[in-house]
Amino acid sequence: MDVTALLISMGSMGGLGAMFSAGLSIANKKLHVDEDPRIEQVKNALPGANCGGCGFPGCAKFAGEVVLDDVEISDCTVATQSEIDEIAEIMGVEVEAAERKIARVMCQGGTYETAVKADYAGIESCLAANLMSGGDKLCEYGCLGFGECVDACQFGAMYMDDNGLPVVIEDKCNGCGNCVGACPRNVIEMHPESDKLFVLCKNFDDPKTSRQLCTKACIGCQICVRAVEDGQMYMEDNLAYVNYDQYGKEAKLPTDRCPTECLVVLDGNEEAAEPTAIQEKAA
Amino acid sequence: MKLFLIFISAAIVNNFVLSYFLGICPFVGVSKKVSSAVSMGMAVTFVMTITAAVTWLIYHLILVPFNVVILEYVSFILVIASLVQLVEMFIRKISKPLYDTLGIYLPLITTNCAILGLALFAVLREYGFIESIVYGIGAGVGFTLALVIMAGIREELELANVPKHFQGAGITMIVAGSLALAFMGFAGLISI
Numbered sequence: 474m475d476v477t478a479l480l481i482s483m484g485s486m487g488g489l490g491a492m493f494s495a496g497l498s499i500a501n502k503k504l505h506v507d508e509d510p511r512i513e514q515v516k517n518a519l520p521g522a523n524c525g526g527c528g529f530p531g532c533a534k535f536a537g538e539v540v541l542d543d544v545e546i547s548d549c550t551v552a553t554q555s556e557i558d559e560i561a562e563i564m565g566v567e568v569e570a571a572e573r574k575i576a577r578v579m580c581q582g583g584t585y586e587t588a589v590k591a592d593y594a595g596i597e598s599c600l601a602a603n604l605m606s607g608g609d610k611l612c613e614y615g616c617l618g619f620g621e622c623v624d625a626c627q628f629g630a631m632y633m634d635d636n637g638l639p640v641v642i643e644d645k646c647n648g649c650g651n652c653v654g655a656c657p658r659n660v661i662e663m664h665p666e667s668d669k670l671f672v673l674c675k676n677f678d679d680p681k682t683s684r685q686l687c688t689k690a691c692i693g694c695q696i697c698v699r700a701v702e703d704g705q706m707y708m709e710d711n712l713a714y715v716n717y718d719q720y721g722k723e724a725k726l727p728t729d730r731c732p733t734e735c736l737v738v739l740d741g742n743e744e745a746a747e748p749t750a751i752q753e754k755a756a
Numbered sequence: 757m758k759l760f761l762i763f764i765s766a767a768i769v770n771n772f773v774l775s776y777f778l779g780i781c782p783f784v785g786v787s788k789k790v791s792s793a794v795s796m797g798m799a800v801t802f803v804m805t806i807t808a809a810v811t812w813l814i815y816h817l818i819l820v821p822f823n824v825v826i827l828e829y830v831s832f833i834l835v836i837a838s839l840v841q842l843v844e845m846f847i848r849k850i851s852k853p854l855y856d857t858l859g860i861y862l863p864l865i866t867t868n869c870a871i872l873g874l875a876l877f878a879v880l881r882e883y884g885f886i887e888s889i890v891y892g893i894g895a896g897v898g899f900t901l902a903l904v905i906m907a908g909i910r911e912e913l914e915l916a917n918v919p920k921h922f923q924g925a926g927i928t929m930i931v932a933g934s935l936a937l938a939f940m941g942f943a944g945l946i947s948i
Contacts, residue, residue: 481822489814489831493838504845506852530860 511540511563518559519552524627526550526649539564550574550648551628574648574663576631576641578622581673581689581735582615583636588686603657612686614675616660625655670715670726672697674735677710684733691735700727759890762883765946766894772870773902774939779870782861783903784928792857793907797900799847799858801893803839803865804874808892810835811875812885832875833866840866870899905935 516536523531527548529538538544539560546552546560550573593609595601599621602608608617618637630645631652639652639661653661660675674691676683683690693711705720706713713736728736772778779800786796811832819825844862848855855862865871874895878888909931918927 478824482824482827485818485822485824486827486830486834489818489834493834497838497841500842500845504849506848 509540512536514563515539515560522551524649573666575646576652576661577664578639579662579673580616580660582687583638586688600657621655622652625651668717669738669740672713672736689733689735696730697727697736700730761946762890763894766891767898769942769946771898771939772895774936778873779868786861787903787906790907793903795854797903799843800899801896804896805892806839808888812888815879836871837866
């Protein structure tokens with residue numbers, strides 16, 4: 474390897490590069506497309522996370538849609554209020570504040586709580602486990618515990634706890650909903666920040682079966698439905714639901730009435746309750 | 757005659773998509789509608805033809821005389837990337853809806869291995885200048901053909917009653933495999 478070869482390489486590649494870039498810059502001038510300058514401004518004001526929470530491929534595309542197609546600015550779940558205000562100023566519109574949404578893991582069936590049907594030794598992924606006869610837990614509705622949602626979170630707002638359940642760090646959650654899409658069991662749901670009361674179970678089995686599957690399953694006992702006023706909660710397919718439209722913020726929270734601790738209040742720094750192992754309970 | 761054989765060889769017998777399995781990404785990505793498949797095919801054909809010509813010139817007038825054939829890949833990618841930029845600007849200028857339909861697959865022509873493969877094959881087979889260009893056109897036409905056939909089938913598939921577990925990617929892969937099998941029938945027809 475001598476110096477001439479080096480110089481020739483550099484010269485030829487540099488020359489080619491210069492030639493092409495000259496050609497391209499001329500083409501750029503000739504083929505220039507006038508674009509709404511607001512698209513660029515909106516794009517710069519957006520967070521640039523490219524998370525896809527708005528339903529478009531990326532922030533650039535979202536910016537284009539906001540300017541040209543009247544997409545709501547608040548569809549961007551990641552942007553802070555000041556960023557949204559900035560975009561609204563560019564667009565010259567008023568924005569209604571959209572309530573912040575937080576991902577909620579609607580299952581408490583971790584390793585301790587759930588009964589196991591087999592030893593799963595396959596790929597460590599919820600999707601694979603779900604295809605492979607539904608993972609190792611007996612419950613067909615609950616969390617599989619391989620953390621597909623945690624991997625899907627771009628903001629580091631989720632982690633797997635010692636019990637094998639995903640936990641959402643509320644302060645970090647931007648509500649993009651990527652974890653919802655990642656979960657093959659649809660265990661994760663997006664809820665407005667003001668919703669505090671949750672039935673953390675997705676099991677539609679009859680009371681006897683669900684009791685055998687998991688110590689924290691909703692067994693459809695209706696105690697909670699009777700404890701609140703009419704219409705605030707309701708039963709459907711062996712599962713209790715909170716009617717958020719009618720459930721006033723001041724209403725009495727009947728969490729202590731739930732025999733399986735699956736009706737809970739999630740409010741920021743809630744300490745996790747002691748897990749009850751299914752083996753202990755059976756013994 | 758040789759030119760004709762090169763063309764048929766590149767377009768059908770040794771189809772880039774269905775017998776070399778190059779450029780699978782747009783083959784699956786842009787084959788939902790016949791109209792967008794045709795435009796994508798035309799964009800790729802344009803890039804392939806110009807690439808074949810320019811890379812031949814670069815290879816024979818710069819790389820070989822200066823004994824820097826090792827820079828083959830770098831310079832070819834440079835050519836392809838610039839051409840794709842040009843095509844992108846052009847399509848955006850003439851048809852914004854087409855630009856939106858092709859979406860991310862348009863800049864991704866840069867990384868379409870069918871195009872780099874074409875440039876490298878042309879060098880490997882020691883084609884002359886005209887032969888290279890014909891080879892490029894043939895490869896582009898073959899790519900378009902594969903894309904359009906696939907898009908036609910997929911448009912019909914939208915209405916077909918596909919079993920639940922085959923829907924989406926599954927049936928697409930099966931169709932692609934069947935198409936490749938069908939094109940295997942041309943194997944050995946022309947050895948060039």
